[in-house]
Amino acid sequence: MAPKRAAQNVLANWVALAVSTLVGLFLAPFIVHHLGNIAYGVWILVTSLTAYMSLLDLGLRGAVTRFVSKGKTQGNHEESSEAISAALWIRRWISVALVLSSLVFAAMFPRIFSVPSSLQHAARMAIVATALTVAVNLWCGVFGGVLAALQRFDLLSAVAMTQTALRAAGIVWLLRNGYGILALASWDLVIAIVANALYILFAFKNYPELRITFGRPSRPVLRKVWNYSFWAFVINLAAQVVYYSDNLVVGAFTSAAAVTFYAIGGMLIAYARQVVTSLTTTFGPMASTFEAEGSYHNLRRLLIQGTRAALIVSLPIELALFLRGPTFIGIWMGPQYAQPSGAVLRILLLSLIACTGSAASGGIVYGMEKHRTAAIWAIFEGIANLSLSIILVRRIGITGVAWGTAIPSLFVECVLWPPYVSRLVEIPMWEYVWQTWIRTSIAAVPFCIACYLTERYWPVRSLPVFFLQIAAVLPLFPLALALVYRSELTNYLRARFSRPTSLKLSNEYQSSTTSVQ
Secondary structure (H helix, E strand, O other), X not given: OOHHHHHHHHHHHHHHHHHHHHHHHHHHHHHHHHHHHHXXXXXXXXHHHHHHHHHHXXXXXHHHHHHHHHHXXXXXXXXXXXXXXXXXXXHHHHHHHHHHHHHHHHHHHHHHOOOOHHHHHHHHHHXXXXXXXXXXXXXXXXXXXXXXXXXXXXXXXXXXXXXXXHHHHHHHHHHHOOOOHHHHHHHHHXXXXXXXXXXXXXXXXXXXXXXXXXXXXXXXXXXXXXXXXXXXXXXXXXHHHHHHHHHHHHHHHOOHHHHHHHHHHHHHHHHHHHHHHHHHOOXXXXXXXHHHHOOHHHHHHHHHHHHHHHHHHHHHHHHHHHHHHHHHHHHHOOHHHHHHHHHHHHHHHHHHHHHHHHHHHHHHHHHOOOOHHHHHHHHHHHHHHHHHHHHHHHHHOHHHHHHHHHHHHHHHHHHHHHHHHHHHHOOOHHHHHHHHHHHHHHHHHHHHHHHHHHHHHOOOOOHHHHHHHHHHHOOHHHHHHHHHXXXXXXXXXXHHHHOOHHHHHHHHHHHHOOOOO
């Protein structure tokens, strides 16, 4: 894929992310203050529980993206059509099973969690409505995978921004008019139907060669899709345990109100994670294309440049939250949330920072169909996460749940991932770590010092002033990056402005990563 298209895709993802984040920052305190701690905690439990229903995707979207990307590159449109048809057939029955199972979840919900009697009926109905939303997303989301395979992240981002705007407007109107969690769940269902209709329209418009059938696929096609999607499903299953079991553990072993305090810290982690995802979500289709072309040189480029980009973009956000998170939460949500939610945030940030370094690796592994090993790691991480969280929540409360998430994640991301991906793309591990993690971390030191001094000696009581403080010290990071990567930057600029245009793109990476090669 041309560098220009890659940059456009990343820009589109970031615009959608910026809209989603800004809307989320506004909506979070609005929803909490209108619903109250208990009702908001019940809402978080409902969404966390139904999030497990999305596991019934079974990794099929990743399989669709993989096979459509490969089929389109090689001109094998029949393979693309077969993969999509198989995924749709499987998901149709999964969606039916999901809606039926939601009735069981709804009946059991008040027995598992401490839900006030006044909220039990609304919670049950919200679970069913949310299950219908997940069912729509599962069945129609196949076409979102098609757009990802075609690398039309501009269209995916446009739909996402439309969905965000409509959802936010509806939530504000509903809560201002006294509606509760059932109305929120019903509105999410309406928005899901609109968004997925757009996915279907754009997919067929941009890939007119597709020929979709709705009958039972052949066994060879099902076997091919399942061989890929099974391990993706295992990874998704473990990810659900890691990302969504925390709120359920807090709700089961403490109280619904405590879920609110934990979820606020987790909410900021989710926003920060989306920053990395918006960049690295393009790597899977790119890796599939490079692998189909047999271009391992480009895979190594993608690993080094992608990891650097993920760290450069996310580290300032993650480090600022680590050093100043409690202050931000106190201003944003209220002083009563600053310390408990801030402690959760800092612990979870340890694992998030580690995950940032392997985000590009994950995309490459998926794109090359080498994710089985990662799936096995994910199984053990999920088991360790849940076990530690249950043990520690009894002893130290909600921070124990956060440590239960962070400890297994740090081991997987720091010990297992670097040697594995280095062997996969045939690059020395020390070279990979030095060119990405170590050099970028060195550049972040001045920014960290400035954030620490600002937090200690420059008190702040409003969000505008807080963001102005961050903006005042942020230039230290790009300046330090320019010093750390000065030789690569000099060579890049020399190559860009002193050579003919036709040679620029082909030589950009070679001139900027000579030491890696």
